[in-house]
Amino acid sequence: MKLTVNGDTLTLQGTTITDLVNQLALTGRRLAVEVNREIVPKSQHGDYALQDGDVVEIVHAIGGG
Amino acid sequence: MSDSLHIAGKTYQSRLLIGTGKYKDFDETRQAIETSGAEIVTVAIRRTNIGQNADEPNLLDFISPDRYTILPNTAGCYSAEEAVRCCKLARELLDGHDLVKLEVLGDQKTLYPNITHTLQAARELIDDGFKVMVYTNDDPIVARELEDMGCVAVMPLGSLIGSGLGILNPHNIKLIMEEANVPIIVDAGVGTASDAAIAMEMGCDGVLLNSAVAHANQPVLMASAMKKAIEAGREAFLAGRMPRKAYASASSPLDGISR
Numbered sequence: 001m002k003l004t005v006n007g008d009t010l011t012l013q014g015t016t017i018t019d020l021v022n023q024l025a026l027t028g029r030r031l032a033v034e035v036n037r038e039i040v041p042k043s044q045h046g047d048y049a050l051q052d053g054d055v056v057e058i059v060h061a062i063g064g065g
Numbered sequence: 066m067s068d069s070l071h072i073a074g075k076t077y078q079s080r081l082l083i084g085t086g087k088y089k090d091f092d093e094t095r096q097a098i099e100t101s102g103a104e105i106v107t108v109a110i111r112r113t114n115i116g117q118n119a120d121e122p123n124l125l126d127f128i129s130p131d132r133y134t135i136l137p138n139t140a141g142c143y144s145a146e147e148a149v150r151c152c153k154l155a156r157e158l159l160d161g162h163d164l165v166k167l168e169v170l171g172d173q174k175t176l177y178p179n180i181t182h183t184l185q186a187a188r189e190l191i192d193d194g195f196k197v198m199v200y201t202n203d204d205p206i207v208a209r210e211l212e213d214m215g216c217v218a219v220m221p222l223g224s225l226i227g228s229g230l231g232i233l234n235p236h237n238i239k240l241i242m243e244e245a246n247v248p249i250i251v252d253a254g255v256g257t258a259s260d261a262a263i264a265m266e267m268g269c270d271g272v273l274l275n276s277a278v279a280h281a282n283q284p285v286l287m288a289s290a291m292k293k294a295i296e297a298g299r300e301a302f303l304a305g306r307m308p309r310k311a312y313a314s315a316s317s318p319l320d321g322i323s324r
């Protein structure tokens with residue numbers, strides 16, 4: 001399915017957020033994920049089935065004041 | 066002597082709060098922050114690079130949430146809506162951690178706070194259970210409103226973010242402190258150690274800075290200077306300075322001089 005992830009179009013091989021995180025080689029990283037502007041808690045990443053056209057944001061902590 | 070800083074039910078020995086932006090690399094970040102003695106460390110929340118190297122280091126591997134109180138900020142947000150969204154992402158990212166630094170900016174030239182949006186975002190965040198440390202201007206009336214609303218610390222600017230111009234309106238900061246019942250932390254504008262010491266001598270509860278250390282020629286050395294400046298300024302405040310006088314007053318006895 002096609003998703004928009006952090007503004008870029010991406011084809012997901014799989015269905016869940018965990019599949020997406022693995023595909024992006026972000027496994028095990030400290031992340032937060034929004035789907036269509038709603039936060040999906042980490043505990044649900046393995047079960048949450050993404051839909052074609054979903055808009056996903058994945059964020060992390062970086063340096064800042 | 067016990068002289069600790071209390072924010073949202075937690076006690077801190079250091080009154081220096083420090084940012085993690087603009088360093089050369091994560092090693093320098095870690096060294097500077099360790100040297101500064103800070104216990105509260107700000108971070109920004111940004112999109113993960115898609116297609117990044119899987120081995121790319123992560124800030125929180127260097128600045129551990131087990132060791133430091135991580136204070137996610139909303140830097141870069143120009144509306145209440147964006148800032149609230151950012152805080153919710155930060156809370157999810159940090160496993161329910163609800164202490165945040167709210168800053169809603171007005172424009173890119175000044176990074177001055179947009180107070181209308183700041184007040185709105187603070188209200189929404191507090192209603193949602195966040196503990197809000199809020200970046201604001203040096204207006205005592207706005208500071209009071211933010212405190213009354215339930216912000217856990219009010220953080221007026223000394224001068225513009227990243228300007229290094231020091232505390233341009235100490236009289237306003239004093240007006241804010243006179244009325245405040247929450248910690249008042251000077252956030253933004255500190256350029257060098259004396260600026261931080263001045264803030265503390267005035268009686269501020271703490272100082273939050275980033276550029277002054279990260280943009281020093283030797284950031285780790287400046288972090289050490291800031292630690293000392295904060296401690297010296299605090300002790301000077303507690304000691305109570307002598308009154309200013311217009312004329313001289315000799316320190317050595319005037320009697321018994323050999324003539």
